[in-house]
Amino acid sequence: MYLNCHTYYSLRFGTFSEVELLQLAQQNHVTQLVLTDINNTSAGLNFVRRAPEFGVRPILGIDFRNGIQPCFIGIAQNNEGYLELNDFLSHHLHHQIKIPDKAPCFTNAFVVYPFEQVLLNEQEHFMDHEFIGVSIKDLRRLPFSRLSEHKHKLVVQQPVTFRNKQDFNTHRLLRAIDKNLLLSKLQKGDEGDEEEKMYPVQNLAAAFSEFPFILENTEKLLNQCSIHFDFSKDRKPQNLRTYLQNVEEDERLLEQLCTEGLPYRYETVDDTIKDRLEKELQLIKKMGFVSYFLINWDIVSEARRRGFYYVGRGSGANSIVAYLLRITDVDPMELDLYFERFINLYRTNPPDFDIDFSWRDRPTMTEYIFKRFEHVALLGTYVTFKERGVIRELGKVFGLPPHEIDFLSEGKYTLDQLDHVSKLVLKYGKLLKDKPNYLSIHAGGILISERPLHWFSATHLPPKGFPTTQYDMVIAEDVGLYKFDILGQRGLGKIKEALEIVAYNQPEKYEDIDIHNVKGFKRDGNINNLIRSAQCMGCFYVESPAMRMLLKKLQVDNYLGLVAASSIIRPGVAKSGMMREYILRHRNKGRTEEKAHPVLLDIMPDTYGVMVYQEDVIKVAHHFAGLDLGEADVLRRGMSGKFRSRDEFQKVQDKFIANCRKKGYSESLISDVWNQVASFAGYAFAKGHSASYAVESYQSLFLRTYFPLEYMVAVLNNGGGFYRSEFYIHDARMLGATIHPPCINNSSIVNRIHGSHIYLGMMYLRDIENRVMERIVKERLLHGPFVSMEDFLDRVHIRMEQLAILIRIDAFRFTGINRHELLWKAHMMLSKNDRMEHPKLFPPRHQKFQIPKLHTTQLETAFEQLELLGFCLCSPFELLAEPPRNAHGQRDLPRYLNKHIDIYGYLVTVKNTSTHDGKRMYFATLVDQQGEVFDTVLFPPVAAKYYFRGKGIYRFYGKVVEEFGFLSIEVIKMQKENYIQDPRYAEMRTSKKLFGSNK
Known part of the structure; x- marks a missing residue:
């Protein structure tokens, strides 16, 4: 009977989840209801998935509003109707168009106009699919209204938004946050009605007892509605089913590509390789994942065609098919990668492929995917209210001064220190915590569907400009939509740009570089010595202090060691204490025999019986605890955080422990193994994933070993890495570079290298404008170097404060004129006002100025650099007092x-x-x-x-x-x-003492 129900996905309006709505329906003996969030469909799929558990027949719709001003409610008669509603909402969200007062003529959806809106709009005529919604509150006015004549059009529209007074108070706070108002300033028109509650069915029937036809109309409407999504274990994938015309053609293409890939990847193709390939192909076909592989192949093939670098990783890197299709560069045969982590008959979802592109190339590849395939959207995610953030928001709403908000946010208080208002902030902060605040975009997930994506939800259009679903990856997988992960990272940008820099700085060596010769890099003693000594500044994934420390402790000097280190460094392994245990066993093989459980050592001999990789969870669950591979995969996925709260995960956890007891393991051993699983699996990598990272690490280590200066310039130009830019500059100096501050004749916007001389980019000058940098570089490229400051001013339009920055950083040092003298000259040549931009018909005549002889000290230079660049180019130890x-x-x-x-x-x-x-x-x-x-x-x-x-x-x-x-x-x-006193200001203070200040 309830056809207008809201959840907290009616963002900054609703107050409880779709599951709590179903619980509420069960408590009130409601057996069918319509979920109609305001301009949002985020809860729809999970609402349908969970409804049978509560004895509720789910129906989906949308509450169309402008802000919180109601327009009409759309109720889907079926899935086609839901598609219509989602198409309509998405169009308005994408183009930021107001929702009209009158609904379009939907074919498979009903429209309910709220009683008040019909009166306001003086609507007289209604189509077959259109109805008038009457709430309990409206019943008082109905007998006296002209709308009472439309008996067959009247239906119950009792909105459900709150459960109790606390919900309503929470709602008011959400509205105040949304409007950025003090709670006391919130208008009645900006909030919902406190009476928007669900009543037991018998109470609702009693309220409408004088108008039984309204109840009948409502029942009739609801009985015509039915929505279905397949959430069963046997559901079919909803991704694009075929890459070509049909399944047979897809399978032939996949086999052909694998055959072509064999000689490229392997010098000798033995029976082991053939058997592994055949086993994978059979399962990929059986599971219906052929198109998934071909789509990934299409994406990386296009990237290679465009000359883009990429790294394929994820559990799919355990696959020889992926290796042959060049989706990944990880050889599963070399690393003995666990087949069942990649794919098994129990898993319904295809393997993960995370394809990393340079941060510069990723937008182009995303655009390609949207143009190449028909039904495409980015995957959504929810940004929720976090503890500190919500305290700040509520602090403002309750009118707390900033210092009190800061005090509460830090959490360093006792309750007796707080007044009534501060306690209210904390009370409602707990209620709002983890509720959705706004919709955002998944880090890299893209959906490519067989059906229009509006079949599943509406889409919105974030600033990136690509349609984005209103649901997240967990429910997407539940309904059979598996994401393609297209990610951006700076490490690949560094590698690509380093090669471009080598091409012009050392062209004679560039032709001999094959950056994809990773097999050769793995055998290179110079590269491996760099890893062993942890001299990895700027290198992908191996440069952080923690990684540098681990490399030394593990004495890593080869590829396999680096693969292990890439996973061991993850937080969970360290948290469980197994990082230390792994190091101990690595350095003392006798400890392995003493400490490792025989079953665990047999399962994981390469890692001394210690769980290091994500597939180790599956191995331990399957071989140690006796779970089948499907249950083991539920455990692995649950540990990733996606399903930890689900009942299915809890059942598997219970079975893990029960099976271990049946096998006769001691309680201490069971506890120890379970704690290892629980503490680290959410953070660990699949071995293939770690191997993919190690491949990229080796590529960057090769460049650092043989082209260190070019590589460090590329690192700086791609935003650095773990450290601040000044330390990559310092490292370049330690590697033999001469570092020059920005120069108008030798510097670009980014850093440039000439031989072993690095000229810092003008981008480091904190207050220089982009347009000024662009003008300088463009003018120099078109008409050659500048010969003097006068020549520069004749050719480049610039304001005095911008010119002063360039002079102070010594960008005109080629003139041989002291900075102080140049500043005097600049002030005399330029007024403080903007110079007029106009074509110069005649060369300007420059006056001769007599300027006193001035001097600049090295200390002044260092402090100018500190102020303008954020660091100095001399040793900071020279600045000590x-x-x-x-x-x-x-x-x-x-x-x-x-x-x-x-x-x-x-x-x-x-x-x-x-x-x-x-x-x-x-x-x-x-x-x-x-x-x-x-x-x-x-x-x-x-x-x-x-x-x-x-x-x-x-x-x-x-x-x-x-x-x-x-x-x-x-x-x-x-x-x-302490640093020495800034000499530039010390001189000013001395002058004031000698001559007095002009106050």
Whole structure:
């Protein structure tokens, strides 16, 4: 009887989930109802999926409104009607068109106009599919209204938005957040009616007892509606079913491509390779995933045609078919990749393919996919209210001053410190936490469907400009829609640009480079030595302090070791304590025999019986706990966070533990193994995924080994990486580069290299305008280098404050004229007003100015660079107010092992973390006076006394310790060192003292 029900996907209006709506219906003995969120269909699929559990027959519709002003309700008679409604809503959302007061003539959908709207619009005539909605509140007015004449058109429209007073209060807060108003300023017209509640069926019938025909009309309307989506285990994939004309042609093409790929990938094709290929092809055909592979092949083939670099990863990297189709560069035979992680008869979803493109190329590839295939949309996701964010929003709504909002957000309070309003903020903050705030876009998911995607939901159009579904990946998979992951990363941009830079900086060597010769890279001793010494600054996935530390502890010097390290570094493995155990077993093989359970060691001999890869969850669940492969995959997927809250996952968890007990394992062993599974599987990579990362790491390590300067320029031009730009610049200097500040004749917008000279890009100048940089570069390309500042001003339109930035950074140093003199000259030649842009008919005549002789010191230059670039190009140790009292550095750590050292370091990066009992501690990486990197740790007692206060030089006193060959300093005390007084302002202060200030 309820045909106008809202959930919290009526964004910033509704207050509870679609499952809570179904629970409410069950409590009130409601057996059929219509979900009609406001201009939103996010809850529709899950509402249909879950409804049978609550004895509810689900019907779908949309509450069409402008803002919260009702227009009409659309109710789908069937799936075709739902498609009509979604088409209509999507058109208006995409083009930001107002919803009309009058609905279009839907073929398979009913329209219900709210009672009040019909009166306001003075509507007299109604089509067969159109009705008038009457709420309990409207019954008082109905007998006295002209609408009482339309008896056969009247239906019950009792909106459902709230369950109780608390819901209504929450709703009002959401409305105030949406309107960016104080709660006290919220108008009645901006909120819903508190009476929008669900009543037991008998109460609703009693309310309409004087108008039984309204109940009959409503029943008749609802009985004509039926919606169906297949959520069964045997459901068919809803992705594009065939790549070519039919399944047979698809299968022939897939076989042909594999045959063509064999000689490209393998010098010798033995029976093992043939058997693996045949096994995969049979299963791929049986599971109906042929088109899925061919679509991915189409995408990467187009990328190669355009000269784009890509990396294919995910569980699909365990597949030899993917390797032969060049979707991935990971050989499953070489790595003995676990077949059942890639595909098995129990899994309904195809394997994951994450295809990474350069961040510059990804938009082009996304556009290609939308043009190449018919039914395409980006996958949506929900941004929810988070704890700190919601406290800030509610703080503003309740009128708290900013300092009180900050205090609450930090969470460092006791309840007796708080007043009534602050307690209300916290109370309602808990109610709003994790509710959807707005719709966004999945990081890389694209859906390519057999049916129009509006069959499943409406789409909206975010700023990226591509239609995006109103549901997320979990429900998409439930209904049989499996995403294609098209992702962007900067690592590939670095590799591609590095090769382009080598082509012009060392053209004689460029022809000999094959960046895809990964097999050769794996055998290269110079590259492997770089990994072993952890000299990996700028290299994909292996440059962070944590990874550098792990590489040294594991003594990694080969591809397989790097594959393992790529997964071990993930948070879950460390959290479970298995990272440390893995290192211990790696360095002491006797420990493996002593500590590893025989079954686990037999399952995972390569990783010493330690779960490292995502497929290890499947192996352990299947072989150790006796789950079938389908149940094991539910466990693996549940650990990824997608299904952790679902009943099916809980059942599998219970069976895992029960089976282990039946096998006679001790409770301590069961607990230990389950804790390993539970703690790390959500973060671990599939082995093929790690191997894909390792391939890209080797490509970047090759470039760093043999073309280090070109590679570092590419790193800088692609946004750096884990560290700030100044440290990649520092690293380039350590590798032999001469670094020059921006120059109007040698610099571009980005960084450029000439031989071993790197000219920083003008992009580092904080306040320089893009259009000014573009003018300079364009003018220089068209008419050659500038010969003087006068020549520059004749050719480039620029304002005085922009010119001053260029002069102060010494971009005119080719003139040989002191910066101070150039500034004097510039002020005399330019007024502070914008110069007029007009064609110059005659060359300007320049006046001769007599300017006093001025000087610039190196210290002034350093401070100008600090201000304009954010870092200086000299050693920061030269800026200390007091010179260092020693020259200790990273090279001294071995002789101070287990002793105390006094050392100075320039802060590179600091990681704030917490111990298991919540105490704060720090890991910091620094550069010493010789330019080498060293690491420190501040344990909680020290971290409670000292903390890092931003960039700068710190002096440490601590003990040098070693763990698995990795040296670091356990800090006992530290202090931040002061820089010398800025000489530019010191001179001004001296002048004021000598001559007095002009106040």
